[in-house]
Amino acid sequence: MSDGEPARRHNGRVRPDPGAASGALPSGIPRPWWIYQGTGRPLHDVSLEEILPPPPPWRTFGGVSACPVEGDGAPGALSDPDDAPTEPPAPPEDAQDTARRLGAAPLSTRSDPEEADIVNAALILRRPLLVTGRPGTGKSTLAYRISRELGLGRVLRWPITTRSTLRSGLYGYDAVGRVHAAAAGQAAEGDGREPGPEDIGDFLQLGPLGTAMLPHRLPRVLLIDEFDKSDIDLPNDLLDIFEAGEYSIPELVRIRRRRPAVSVLTDDPERSTVIASGRVRCRAFPVVVITSNGEREFPPAFLRRCLQLRLPDPDADRLAAIVAAHLGRADDPRARELIQMFLERSEREGGLAADQLLNAVYLVTSQSHVPGPEWEELLQAVWHRLDSAAGST
Numbered sequence: 001m002s003d004g005e006p007a008r009r010h011n012g013r014v015r016p017d018p019g020a021a022s023g024a025l026p027s028g029i030p031r032p033w034w035i036y037q038g039t040g041r042p043l044h045d046v047s048l049e050e051i052l053p054p055p056p057p058w059r060t061f062g063g064v065s066a067c068p069v070e071g072d073g074a075p076g077a078l079s080d081p082d083d084a085p086t087e088p089p090a091p092p093e094d095a096q097d098t099a100r101r102l103g104a105a106p107l108s109t110r111s112d113p114e115e116a117d118i119v120n121a122a123l124i125l126r127r128p129l130l131v132t133g134r135p136g137t138g139k140s141t142l143a144y145r146i147s148r149e150l151g152l153g154r155v156l157r158w159p160i161t162t163r164s165t166l167r168s169g170l171y172g173y174d175a176v177g178r179v180h181a182a183a184a185g186q187a188a189e190g191d192g193r194e195p196g197p198e199d200i201g202d203f204l205q206l207g208p209l210g211t212a213m214l215p216h217r218l219p220r221v222l223l224i225d226e227f228d229k230s231d232i233d234l235p236n237d238l239l240d241i242f243e244a245g246e247y248s249i250p251e252l253v254r255i256r257r258r259r260p261a262v263s264v265l266t267d268d269p270e271r272s273t274v275i276a277s278g279r280v281r282c283r284a285f286p287v288v289v290i291t292s293n294g295e296r297e298f299p300p301a302f303l304r305r306c307l308q309l310r311l312p313d314p315d316a317d318r319l320a321a322i323v324a325a326h327l328g329r330a331d332d333p334r335a336r337e338l339i340q341m342f343l344e345r346s347e348r349e350g351g352l353a354a355d356q357l358l359n360a361v362y363l364v365t366s367q368s369h370v371p372g373p374e375w376e377e378l379l380q381a382v383w384h385r386l387d388s389a390a391g392s393t
Helices: 095-102 111-127 139-150 165-168 175-189 198-205 208-212 236-245 302-303 316-327 333-349 353-366 375-381
Strands: 007-010 014-015 130-132 155-158 171-173 203-206 221-225 247-249 260-265 272-276 280-281 287-292 308-311
Touching: 095 139, 111 130, 111 308, 139 221, 139 287, 155 208, 165 171, 165 208, 165 221, 165 280, 171 316, 175 198, 198 203, 198 260, 203 260, 208 221, 221 308, 236 247, 236 302, 272 280, 316 353, 333 353, 353 375
Parallel strands: 130 287, 130 308, 155 221, 221 287
Antiparallel strands: 007 014, 171 203, 247 280, 260 272
16 A cells, blocks of 8 residues: 555554545546455555455354364453454465466456446455356456455355255265265274264365355455356355355254364365364355356345446457467457457357457467468357357356
């Protein structure tokens, strides 16, 4: 934060002053109250914990981690809630996955002010963000931009299918595998004991949603991708989780007297956590990005609990920035010509995806491309209509 930037101290933390943001600012100039700047570049000389204001009273959750911590103080005896034990920091971003989504370099353009306004409102209000737009407009990419800029580590991605349920997002339990493992152990030891509670954690793993709702000090980024494909009941099923900020695992609740704490795997590779009494309550509500192609309507109660953002089709400058981030070839005359052709074709075809442009630019600027009369036919194949591929993002 620069010396000349308006700031306000809230509960001992410095954050931008919303009162300094009266009136609209020109495009490309950040508003003083923004936390997420829309650049995709990591925060510099300041941490999110310093500038993120406390949540509203109705969005405050007091989850405490059951993982072992140093010291003798019990979580319930803590006088300062900020000292309550939380989960370890999120693992670093998946470099390969993030590079595929964002490219090797940050975009040279800033997000539209409307986009940044809505994203920052969702951050401050601790509300899910429902992002709609045509395929290829960067809906899924937004989650990775937020995570990289705010330093929130690996993105938890929950890809939705017609078979997705609330439970599959929260956790998975391999009951059959546990029975088979118990049978193998009984055969080896020569006894007939039933599976006990001591091994249940080996067969239970939290899903992306379940991991995001753990009591983290800083929010995790959760991408719920292609929500249009969900079962009709899933939006309503999510309401209680989003409002209560907690969930239970019945398999662990049933054995809580014999096993009050159980170690289970999380959605993060090679990571585990401890669940106490079969219940999980979040501390920092996750940054939830829900993507939709606008192919279906969602219940009013669900929409009321989300902030909605519609991403427009990218213009020439935005497309050039995407090409530069992924391929570094935006200054190539052939790339600029393709961008213009792409925009014209996209308007005729009712919308094309940005990755279709990247495919064409790569073909043209790589050594494998040989100019000739077949090029128009090849472009026709690469830049096909998206009617039959509307589920991609």
